[in-house]
């Protein structure tokens with residue numbers, strides 16, 4: 567019998583002949599774990615006859631409110647064929663947006679309420695992979711975009727949401743060395759974190775830093791790897807330089823402020839309210855700017871250095887020209903988010919005059935070997951700072967997986983600071 571089973575539409579892979587073969591094979595077995603339901607790609611359905619699934623492939627209706635039909639969601643770009651060939655999806659999993667089908671008025675496929683719990687077969691570890699029994703995961707901005715159908719998982723990745731987790735090693739795949747069943751770890755994922763189990767390449771495992779509890783550790787991999795890879799591996803921030811991070815009170819910003827400060831940089835951060843500005847200061851920001859009331863370019867230019875050497879930007883197009891204004895000679899701008907759009911004009915003349923550089927990166931779609939290199943560097947450089955208390959994980963709120971919709975809503979509304987955690 568499943569534990570904590572929740573009514574809901576079927577998960578991505580759950581039970582539809584058009585979905586995953588693995589699921590279909592196991593659909594007659596008693597469900598073993600709950601899984602976050604309906605990812606955009608989940609074409610199967612629990613209750614609806616309109617999706618085309620043969621009746622034998624449908625799961626029994628539950629008391630869950632109907633959720634939007636994957637087919638209809640497909641019109642908004644949310645639905646896609648359910649893959650997970652790598653076995654990276656979980657069991658009880660909180661699926662995204664669009665899982666199952668519904669006949670009656672229901673939340674918009676893009677709404678947090680369209681997230682419901684479903685069930686999936688257990689993953690098995692491929693060569694070089696381990697299966698984790700998940701303790702906690704975190705809601706990242708990318709998850710909300712995926713829920714809305716705007717950020718499909720990379721090929722081969724689970725379409726269950728979740729880019730990071732913590733938990734216990736439950737199974738080892740062929741050739742895995744250095745980890746044992748029962749080890750407590752956290753991990754960087756390409757997807758599948760909102761589930762009770764996930765399969766992940768061993769190179770993406772990280773030990774739980776000393777002094778950090780297992781749940782809190784589930785919110786560390788994505789922010790720590792993003793900050794280390796972009797601010798230090800790409801932009802090469804040095805101790806005598808000025809660093810600016812936009813969105814300083816968010817998950818990435820909270821980590822970036824602390825790591826940059828710990829390594830000796832002068833740190834500036836932008837945030838959108840007095841409380842968030844204070845949060846940035848409390849983490850060590852030398853200059854915390856309320857971007858709704860102050861011009862960050864002017865504030866940066868007023869510093870003795872006259873600007874920033876490195877900028878970590880989550881806004882994109884809307885800030886491109888002003889970021890360039892705020893950069894010092896030989897400055898480096900790294901764009902990691904497009905909350906302000908993706909297309910803008912770049913004045914190459916100004917870039918050239920400043921001998922500056924603009925980079926843009928994403929972590930999720932990288933091949934496992936690149937992720938493993940980033941994970942190793944992050945464990946080497948950031949984990950000691952966490953273990954000695956110099957860098958603190960910043961958990962703003964924690965929800966049980968059953969309340970995944972509320973957790974997503976808080977990120978949608980940007981009412982959070984730091985990380986928003988989900989516990990299994």
Ligand SMILES: NC(=O)c1ccc[n+]([C@@H]2O[C@H](COP(=O)([O-])OP(=O)(O)OC[C@H]3O[C@@H](n4cnc5c(N)ncnc54)[C@H](OP(=O)(O)O)[C@@H]3O)[C@@H](O)[C@H]2O)c1
Pocket residue numbers: 706707708788792812813814815816817818819836837838839842857880881901902903904905927928929930977979980984
């Ligand atoms: N490329 C990658 O590999 C990668 C990896 C991880 C994350 N990311 C991206 O990085 C960004 C941040 O992620 P996160 O997890 O930290 O998200 P988050 O926790 O939601 O934080 C985002 C922050 O941005 C702030 N913000 C919104 N508009 C702003 C503006 N105009 N100026 C300054 N700050 C603004 C928000 O605060 P207010 O509401 O107060 O404005 C919020 O604190 C997201 O866009 C995410 O997709 C990229």
